[in-house]
Amino acid sequence: MTTPKFFKLVNLTDEWTRFLNMRNPKVWFKLANHIDEWARVSLKEVEYVYDLKEEIKNKMTPKLDVFTPPSLILKATHNKDNPNEAIVLRNRDKLVSVLKHFKIEGLDVKNSFARNILLFVNAPSDEHQGKNRRKNFYVHAYNDKGELLEKSDKFTMRDNKEYIYFLRIMNARGLKRINDTSENPEIITSLEDIQHNEYYKISVPSVTLLSQKKTFYVQRYNDAGEPLKKFDKFIMRNNEEYINFLKIMNARGLERINDTSENLEIITSFQDIQRNEYYNISSPYDEHQGKNRKKTFYVQAYNNEGELLENFEKFTIRNNEEYKNFLKSMEAKGLECIHDTSNKRQVIISLEDIQHNEFYQINASYLTAIKKGVVWSKVEDMAMENETLLAVKNFLNEKFKLLVETFPNRIMYKKNKPIMEWGGILVCNNNVFLLESKHKMTDEHVNKLVNRLNEFSEKLKDTECLEFKKLLGKQYIGVACGSLFPEELRTQSMNKLGLIVVYPSGNRYKVEVPENLNIH
Structure with missing residues (x-):
């Protein structure tokens, strides 16, 4: 009996689907x-595994946007839907090593991995994650009459306690998504349900609460407690917010600028504040408690890798409660004085111990955690650079039978500032091999390598390092090294750009050179 044609078409379609799945396996x-x-x-x-974490992070945007790929915890099982039986995978593990652990055999590693492995992804907990858990979001602005404006205010928050306090200040039950057009839109009362970089509007008990919002102006003072000609603008919605404001300012209340009576009225309640009116601060009882307690100091800034920058941020704080809130917002245990040269620096947890106009650094556990993560990443990068450098050196020795030496420096300086850095430098007679190593080599990395190669001779003229000066007038050859280096990009790098390429092959790195490479 002949098989109907449409059955053959179905079978052919199934085969084609299986073929596509083998070409692009998915786990x-x-x-x-x-x-x-x-x-x-x-x-x-x-x-x-590091590449796998990157793909999962990109797939799950925006949920995992606030986490870096190395910080994600990836676990695997052999087709068991039970995370308790899963093993933790390390960033530098290859897919084939995971298969070997589960004693899974197969010629095609990626297809075997896709058919046999189930993955479980954990984001790090608060104590390990530090600042990375914070979320940015936008809230529709209102005018004093409770009418929606055409702009949104940006907010950044780190925990639910901060979010709850924000809702209290805004007199809001929660936030609603701008794009939620359902009859009963969800009212978001927890920071966990806030989406990173999403837009929201305020859900308030009634519009009348918005109309209670008041804008007023308070005279500014210098550090000596003397009034200035400038005024700060404040917007408040209720008495609780006003009382907290007075506490922060160490003030009994506010006094109207235009009040010329002998017995000035001290306004201690938000109800007596007039919209768009100008006030000055009625300070506490003596000069030691008043505005003179205010202290200005400077805190050194950090980059995302937890490394100190050269710039300082200025802070002015009036009392210990405000100082504690400042430390809490910075997730810091305290501050350390820059000029404290003792073996164990004093960690300053009280404003009383802060010196006016002094310079400080943050003492925080998350900075240590970030530094450790960066150090480990740098250790991995250095290991790769050393392995690829050795592979190129051995290849040149065997290929051209010439003595190849490792150049002692990798960073070129001018006036004690780095102006160019390489993953490694090899010297052979009149040839200098400049290595650039990346875990994932891309077109952008290759083009940057070529540009840096063209700039190298000019940098040699600029540097004050005599060791680097010895490389002037030689032939400079670029070497692109990548753990993940697409074949098409490798071919283009050699044939069109004249670069040497290095990539993993089996249990070692393989080196390939352009056909017209002239080593002399």
Whole structure:
């Protein structure tokens, strides 16, 4: 009996689907302790666990936007839907090593991985994550009459306690998504349900509460407690917010600028504040308690890797409660004086011990955690640079039978500031090999390498390092090294750009050179 043609078409379609799946294998993963269902991510560009984390982070945007790939915890099982039986995968593990652990055999590593492995993804907890858990979001602005404006205010928050305090200040039950057009829109009362970089509007008990908002102006003072000609603008909505404001200012209340009576009225209640009126501060009882207690100091800034920058940020704080809130917002244990040269620096947790116009650094556990993560990442990068440098050196020795030496320096300086850095430098007769190592080599990295190669001779003229000066007038050859280096990009780098390429092959790095490379 002849098979109907449409059955053949169905079978052909199934075969074609299986063929496509083999060309682009996808593995199942799930966010642990989350309501999301299972999802799949492509293994096409994946060789290491680190690459897999990057793909999962991109797949799950914006939920994982606030986390870096190395900070994600990735676990695997052999087709078991039970995270308790999963093993933790390391960033530098290859997919094939994961298969070996589970004693899974197969010629095609990625297809075997996709068919046999289930992944569970955990985001780090608060104590390890530090500042990375904070969320940015935008809230529709209102005027004093409670009418919507065409602009949004940006907010950044780190925990639910800060979010709850924000709602109290705004007299709001919660926030609603701008795009939620349902009859009963969700009112978001927890920071966990806020989406990173999303837009919201305020859900208030009634519009009348918005209309209670008042704008007023308070005269500014210098550090000596003397009034200035400038005024600060304040917007408040209720008496609780006003009382907190007075506490922060160390004030009994406010006095109207235009009140010329002998017995000035001290306004201690928000109800007596007039919209768009000008006030000065009625300070506490003596000069030691009043505005003169205010202290100005400077705190050194950090970059995202927890490293100190050269600039300082200026802070002015009036009392110990405000100082404690400042430390809490910075997630810091305290401050350390820059000029404290003792082995164990004093960690200053009280404003009384802060010196006026002094310079300080933050003492915080999350900075230590960030530094440790960056150090480990740098250790991994250095290991790769050393391995690829040795591979190129051995290749040149065997290929051209010439003595190849490792140049002692990798960073070129001018006036004690770095002006160019390489993953490694090799010297062979009149040839200088300049190595650039990346875990994932891209077109952008290759083009940057070529540009840096063209700038190298000019940098040699600028540097004051005599060791680097010896490389002037030689032939400079670029070497692109990548753990994940697409074949098409490798071919283009050699044939069109004249670069040497280095990439993993088996248990070692393989080196390939352009056909017209002239080593002399």
